[in-house]
Amino acid sequence: MEPLLAAIEGADHRQVGGVALDVVRAGNGRVKRAVYPPGFRWSTHMKPIVGTPHCMHAHLGFLAQGHIGGEYADGCGFEYRAPRVLVIEPGHDAWVVGSQAAVVIEFDAEGETARRFGIPETHRHG
Template sequence: MARAIIKKASEADERRPFVSHGEASILNLGALSIGRGYFEPGWQWSKHVKPIAGTETCEVVHTLSVLSGRMHIQMKDGQEVDLEPGDVAFIPSGHDAWVVGNEPCRVVDFTGAEDYAVARAGKEEPEQPSLQ
């Protein structure tokens, strides 16, 4: 029988800092991962997450709700959209994004958390010190 899983949104299972200007917090709920994104003014995916992901554009599919702040999305095909508080959006892979204005943008992402701001396979990882 399945059991209920209750967690505090403020107590993430994992935090993934960007190069700068924010972080993704991941909450694991059984087979589901929920992401909470905090993006400071000046944040842009191509500057602050691309070096981590190692891809030309964000290849994660997002289904998200904007809690505060504003974000601009630019798709690889040229489509551009603006997100603001109260918006719920589906963002397919192949995009760049950046914060608009001077207010941090906070989102809850229901589909992209497990792969967001994670080094892609084949991308060189920094060497870890030996324990020997």
Template sequence: MADIKSIEKPDDRRDFPRGHLEVVNLPGLVFGKATFEPGWRWTESVREIAGTDLCEVHHNGYVVEGRMRIRMRDGSEGEVGPGDVFVATPGHDAWVVGDEPCVVFDFAGGIGEYARSG
């Protein structure tokens, strides 16, 4: 039998300023659905929770809706939008671009630690 869960009934939900994360745990997969509201920025909404200057979680992401800008520690930047698949390695900031929420599916195991006090 396959292991099946619905993101509509997550194993964990974490709320943070201007957003939230829902997490489902399956054998071999930690899946996250993050919703970031307009005005959300990692350094303003999650930094205090994580206790690090930049996001140190690895993300394998797929953008469902909205837009997000990602700036790496070295200053390089990119913008992702609906249909984009991306990898963001540890050491980045990110923020919502525009006035609509950004919804991201994350398939990296590290998302299980995202927005968790360390």
């Protein structure tokens, strides 16, 4: 298996809503690999598990493979195609575009991610 998808030594591995997550503590934060399968959509597959109207996580990382589309609560859209660094503000839906899994290497600080990386606490204008 290619390294991008192979097992990661020392990672906590789990599946949530069809997403394969590998999480490793690093410094005072975490490095995560998330593999979103083709057809994945946050509002369809994660919203029932999470229970919030939108994904309220801030995402900062590197899209190593695939194509992601998304929309904030106010209708603003975003799109990322690998290879691309991504920053997604809390308050969004997102989905995989096309037939290839999307692989994101993310850096987070659990509940502190937005503050730690200077990302707005929610998507807004002005």
